[in-house]
Amino acid sequence: MATSSGLLASYEYLDSTVDAIEALRKAGFEQIKAYTPYPEAHIEAALGYDQSPIRVWTLVSALTGTATGFAFTVWTSVDWPLVVGGKPMVSIPAYVIIAFELTILFGAIGTVIGLFVLSRLPSIKPPVVYDPEFSSGRYGVYVEAESARLDEARKIMNDQEPVELREGEGEADA
Amino acid sequence: MADNTGMSDGIKRRDFLKVVGVSGAGATLAGCSTGEVERLLPYVNAPDDITPGVSTWYTTVCDGCSAQCGMWVRTREGRAVKVEGNPNHPVSEGGLCSRGHATLQHLYNPDRFSGPMVREGDVLRQGTWEEVEALLAAQLGAANGVMFIGGRMGPSLDQLVDTFVTAIGGTRVNYDAVSDAPLREAARIAYGGSGLPRYDVENARLLLSFGNDFVETGSSPVAHNKGLARMSAADPAGSKGRFVFLGPRLSLTGQNADEWIPIRPGSEAAVALGMASAIADDPSAAGPYANVLQSYTPVTAAQASGISEDAIRELAERFSAEAPSLAMGPGVGAHHRNATAANLAVMILNHVAGNVGRTVYYDAQVSGASSSYADMEGAIAEMASGQVGVAMIHGANPAYSMPPAAGFAEAFAQVPYKVSFASAMDETSAMADLILPDRHFLEAWGDSAPRAGVMAIQQPVMQAVPHFESKQTGDVLLSVATQLGNDPGAATFFEYIQARHRAAHDPATGDFDTAWRQALRSGVAAQTAATGPQPELQVPDTALDFAVPLFDAPGDLTLLVHPSARFGGGEFSNSAWLQELPDPVSKIVWHSWLEMNPVTAEARGIREGDIVTVTSAHGSLDVPIWLYPGIREDAVALAMGGGHTGMGRYADGHGVNALTLLPSVSEQPSGGLVTIATSVTVTPTGERRRIATIAGSDDQHDRPIAPAVALADLGQDHEEDEHGELRELQGVGGFVPVPAEGGGAAAFPLEGARHGEYADAHEGPRWVMAFDLDKCTGCSACVTACQAENNVPWVGEEQVLMGRDMNWVRIERYYEHVDATQAGDLDIRFLPMICQHCGNAPCEPVCPVFATYHTPEGVNAQIYNRCVGTRYCANNCPYKVRVFNWYRYTDDIPEPLNWQWNPDVTVRDNGVMEKCSFCMQRIREAENRAALEEGRDVRDGEIIPACEQSCPAEAIVFGNIRDPNARVTQIISSERTYRALDELINTQPAVHYLKKVTFHDVASGEHE
Amino acid sequence: MGIATDPTPRGALAHPDVENYDEVNRDVLRALETPGKGWWALLGLMVAGIGVFFGAWGWQLYKGIGVSGLNSPVGWGVYITTFVFWVGIAHSGTLISAILFLFRAPWRQSIYRAAEAMTVFAVMTAGLFPLIHVGRLWHAYWLIPYPNSRFLWPNFKSPLVWDVFAITTYFTVSATFFYLGTIPDIAAARDRATGLRKKFYQVISLGWRGTDQQWHHFGKAYIFLAALAAPLVLSVHSVVSWDFAMTIVPGWHATIFAPYFVAGAIFSGVAMVITLVVPMRKIFGLEAYLTTKHFDAMAKLCLLTSLIVLYAYMSEFFLAWYSGEEIERTAFWNRAFGDYWWATWIMLTCNGLVPIMLWFKRIRHSIPAMFVISIFINIGMWFERYVIVVTSLHHEYEPFAWGIYRPSVTEMCILFGSFCWFGFWFLLFTRLLPPIAIQELKEVMPAPMRRPRTEAH
């Protein structure tokens, strides 16, 4: 892989950020990363995201919870049969509650695990290209390209009057 | 506390061997098993009759009161753990009262003297037996004027004491606060015999009690209780004996009556004679008492008693019509100044009604020594005047049980040398210079003759409790007599008794030793045939006053002092079991109360719990009020037995001594203590206290808990009992019809409950219990029996006030109809409430850890060591029969009281729920025994829970409902069978009740 | 190309007085700066209270549960009352954050962080009470299904075991939800903080950087968690209510209980939120973020739930009478006019009458009034549980076994201590985590645009 370096522009305005991203993608830059202080639908759209796979994690783990709930309660009540209150050994209505709670519990845990896996959290690596302002008011666009095309990228980004434009060396954390 | 170690670490319910370890030289090794190393102490000489872990039973006689019931004592590894009624004994026929059970706590009473005591200045120091006997001999030798104050004692000891006292030229008096002297005297005057009349309660069709509390006190409570239950039980023919109570206050006995005629205090004689005159066509029927009869008519009776003439006349008619009838004269609870006359009047009534020889018998023979208050008055005079050099006290506690007005304590203090034979400290012994602690009757030899023709041997059931160096008084007297140089003719009291019986033995009936062994085995010596022809009325040798006696002024309320159903005259007070046994009438524990009619109270602005000052001419005391509809508006009642000052940790400071209010008068001519003697004034102190009662509401609130059925309705299937079918949701199985009323064996288990059964449980037994409420008299014997059997702790007054009483059996008492103003029907319902062992138990499914669940045998089990203590089960128990260990109550139990613990029952730990287990340990024991005999099944009647065993009224039956021939199956096939609350909440209890049968038709109580 | 944004007049905005994103960070994170004396004083008080709490509990463990006033028939008292009370409090948090999130309620952003924190700490408090009230704490772990040498398992038919599952699940999920939502804000705090605090935030922000990819998954995960939490909120208090409704105790055994309890929980929870945010707003000067709009909305929520609760009370009494069932009737007659009439009437006043004031806009918009009313509601809701637990138990089926329950000093100490325990954690929260959701606030603020807004292409 050819040595590549990146450019980090921080913008004050949302629309300029969006325009910059769109322009860059039009120009064929693929390695684009955006920083925002809050989830910004327009930018996600500009980067062309589709559905997040989180939902699969949630579904599978939730169903596992349901299955566990029923299996466990039924198994324990036949393992050592004890009659209480003249009820049947296996009282499904009661066990529904356990199954329900486990569904939620497993589902939630699964979702969080999924999130951490997919969004590379927690990440202990110190940020290579980052600006504290991104958590406050600024939007950031980081583009990575072979040295050859850097100038092209710099031009596109400058068109949108960034507050600041830095040249970040080396790989940004993938 | 480590996981899995469950109950009460440190408490070793099974460290039995330390007890048997002391067999032999009586060397005490108790306390040897401390620290984390547990010691096993084997026998030195293994006794043949004891197998570790197997109970050994001995027969003996209960020496608790004059009734002298037969006893069966269960011993484990040489210590007595449970006393039960001996079915072979003709008096008690297997029943035993609460007091009888509590004698076990007196045996292990931690306040017993550790040994013989000698006074040095203000302190008592312990001496050796040799020393104290020498001391006594010396004193007796030197003394001028020896007096022996005795209590009730068996014939042999009685004779020994007589010979002893005469030998040393002393005088002897007997005293028992609760004596039946007036009855005895009346019998002597009327019939010449010196015995007590014997009542055949069972066979009476109409029973009249003139203030005779024969169920709880009197000459033979258990026997009379049994008699009443049998009499009032409706027989298959649909007939039932009727019980009418005449008296100013409903005692426990009165509460069992079908009718209450609330006559004025002291008017028994007038009423009895009025009835007699109405029955007898001409006065001559009364023989020598014709003149008496002439002066009395129903009219005079009505005036004297405050009851309408018609009521008396009508009662008189029934009394002669419904033969055989029976009238019982005023008992120990109704001794007024003319008590002898009143008793005699009742004898006349029985005579004219022709009951003598049919339901009442006059025997010539006398049991024990008759005791007289009058003699005590004499004795006090002598002591006060310094004529007594040595006074010996045995089996009596006059310093407590005589009215302070009598001045006993002062006079006794005058005596230079005072000797007590009390085994535990009491008010009188506290003054003694020399104490020679007697043995408890369970450790000692003795004999008893409760009534004509009945003779039983009282044998020791265990080694003397090693904590106490006690010696049987008989033996002491014998050795002292020898030291004094007069030969009693026997070395030990055992030989003395045996000699007497050998002499009395008729060789024709066979060899004496065989007879003796037989007597010990069966618990009763061969009894002679019943009494012969009945004597005729004799001309009275003393003048008698049949009028209503006077009551000491001032005061607007008559004070009724009566012996307590729990403490008698106070001799039973130092027992935690009895202190915590809810009084059968008031349901109050630990403290005293003044009974007052709500109407009276309201008129005076007095509320329940108000502390009032009760003042008579002779004394006054403060006591809280308990409102009781069962007492006349012009009377208040106070029970004896409270207010001890020097008897022991469980008696002292609890309640008040009713005798404080009484004058020191003896009834003439009998010389008995007068207990209904004075009027009192009642003034609120302004203070209040909470009543330590277990009673919530006395009203059923129309709930199907203790319903009744009218005698007339028996036999015809009445509609209102048909509740149609319940429809019960069966888990996921949809709705299934369930019969609302419990049926017999065929109907069991009910459809609705069947799905709860274990797959393999259908051939096994299914334990159920039946209570016949028509028999139950609410005497509460089962409560104490259960407490003794199941290691149920007592919790003390404070805890009961917080609502934390622990008893597994709760005798509920509901008023249905009580009218203290006129003669009429009475309806008070008793219901022994225990765990109902529901088929659909609400307590079970809520327990998060299966600590309570249903066994295949249909028992609702409580696994103590699994219990976490959420108390959810108790909340969800509609019968409220689950009790919780809020603290580790067993920690407070001092040696050697814990020797009484049942080794077969786990001692429960702090934070654990408990309840009736159907005496699971007895079920297991029976199963083990059956299995040992080539694996047969348990037979019906082999398993008898503690409550059933002890019930004098035979109201409780336990058994396997799957066995169609079992007693319980037979009984619950009755049409009277119902199950509490079942038709409302479909709990399908295993405990069945049989409705009480009333003569009046039932309105309330039968809900809807 | 570009963004099409409609012009929005500032007045319609949630926070008209907030100029830009940086201001949000500044204002909110100011709360995290070194605390004043007042805060330390409060914290001291709370710590003292916690001392009382565990002191009383220790005493009870040493002596036995008998140091409480409990008895038979009243086996449950202040402990279970307070347990249900705190579980109830715990509900509004997740309700506001999850359900209102799903319904996109515009007023939740600035209160839900505090509400969620409250939820977590309330569950932490509630969770202690089942342990406090059992007779043998050292065996309480038997309720947890763990494999053991006895081959024994808990009884899954018992509502108490349902509780164990419901409460633990609820705690896990709401805590996760709370933490997850805070991560971006922690990152924001990290970017401004210095020294030790920076280290601390660096760790707990898990290296959040707000990249498009992280936001993408974060948003989805958040929605799913909300979707899971929403039914959970409803289920948890239903399960708690079934502790009572599943029994046969008159006054407990009612099908209405689940919805009735859930409404009550939200009622008390929202009230508690108001009680907490009013002082917070003052102390940290967050007036711009917690506007009368928010209080108005919460007040309306209170009003609604109070009406539901009141309806539940009424229908219980009505049905008791209408059923003609003697035992049920006695139970409810006793509830209103029996030994504990005062508790019942406190409940009815605080939960039924006082909230009527919320019909008036002037009151809804007066912060002090809201504060006072919310306190009333808190008291009322505690007594509601007290009434349900105690009055139902002390007069049950068996008249002869009726009894009276008097709470003991120990119970009162533990009740008081539980509030301190809760307050302790909440105080820490206000100083350590952004008390208002920064990133969500920004979502509802107009994004900065270079081109004038009117011009759309």
Added chain:
Amino acid sequence: MRKQWLIGGLPSVLALGLVAFVQGGGQEGEQVADGLTVDYPSGQPIAFPHNQHAGSEAGQNNMDCMFCHYSAERSVDAGIPSVNTCWGCHQAIPGANNPEEVAKILTYVQNNEPIPWVRIYKVADHVHFPHMRHINAGLECQQCHGEVQEMEVLNSRDKAWGGNNMGWCIECHRQPDETGKPQASTDCAVCHY
């Protein structure tokens, strides 16, 4: 593809966890020792060698357990021999190996005192263990008490049964008999009441 692996992996991990969790059941048990802290023989008043009496080796006496523990087959308690039982034989048998220990018996006989043996085997107070039911069901003493006849020194650590480990009892009770049902009841109230 990593994604797929995780999606497949998560549930299987959970499932495995559950299985392990449940399987752990039998093994994990609280092996609470039963309060015996004193080291034997110093703990026992007399150094009584069980193997010498009950052992079947050459020179050992091969006695039946129930000669001394006389009530085991007819009572819930196995019973501890009375001093006389010991003396009955040892009057004649001075004890070849260590007579001084045997001589101790005499002192107890003369002082008419029981021998304070240290308890080795004890079930918790809330457990009821009827010896006779087990003996009559054909169990050997050794099945619970271990090979006592081979031990000179008895120690609670050597016993076969798991002390307070209820699972040890249950495993035996649960063994199916010929009909396939458990050979002994596992009803709680059989032992706990």
